[in-house]
Amino acid sequence: MSNSSFPSEEFSLEALRARDKNEFARLVEASSGAIYRLALKMLGDQQDAEDALQETFLKAFRGLPNFDGRSSLSTWLYRIATNEALMLLRKRKVQFVSIDEPLDTDEVEQEPLEIVDWCCIPETELLSAEARRHLDQAIESLSPNLRIVFLLRDIEGLSTQETAQVLNLSETAVKTRLSRARLSLREQLSSYYGNIVRREAAKGD
């Protein structure tokens, strides 16, 4: 699967390296939506996401003359954005020592505890405003290492290889982290949707 959110081949690398404003504006227009989404879902805060967004493109503009084209433009931008987001998270961690550290699911596969088939819940319930909040909360509960892999692969649609390039990881490591992230999310969603299934079943009794 390779359907990352913006195609790089449509841009003139020559113009970008020469910091042609017109070409840079086209790149910003095509890619800023995806970069903002990644930052927002990674940081869970609009102001932080906006800061990371601006910083990403400022750094990209400065770095363009040295862009060697070994990776695609999108991979390169995602890497800058990822580094910005992770840096903001580290800063935040120094400022606030939280007692609600996310469950550390990095090292093991989440053993399935919730075995409820909630696939048949009507679409309106699956995608209600409350359900969407649970989808977001579940992402936020992942450790940053798992969260970033999940966002790049399953939200932004990068391939395993592209994700590995962005994060400087092996493809095996990407697959392992993706598996742990997905199983953890499945567990949390099953807990939420499972309650709806049980509630509906109780009504029927």
Next chain:
Amino acid sequence: MDHETCHHLLSSLSSYVDQDLGPELCAEIERHLAGCENCRVVINTLRKTIDLYHVTAPDTEMPDSVRRRLYASLELDDFLK
């Protein structure tokens, strides 16, 4: 239920959903799924979990005010459409 097999196959389910497994492991999982209701539920809900995130991903849009401030910070105001 052969719980040991469930546990053994757990780390391969994500790649199975992506159709990114060798034929042997794939066949092993399918044999197990045929006889294990719990793992079928896990696979179905795992697929649905990924699907829900795919479906809702495009709903996160950058607010226009954020876009304007981004263009301003990059001195690209002239290119705002």
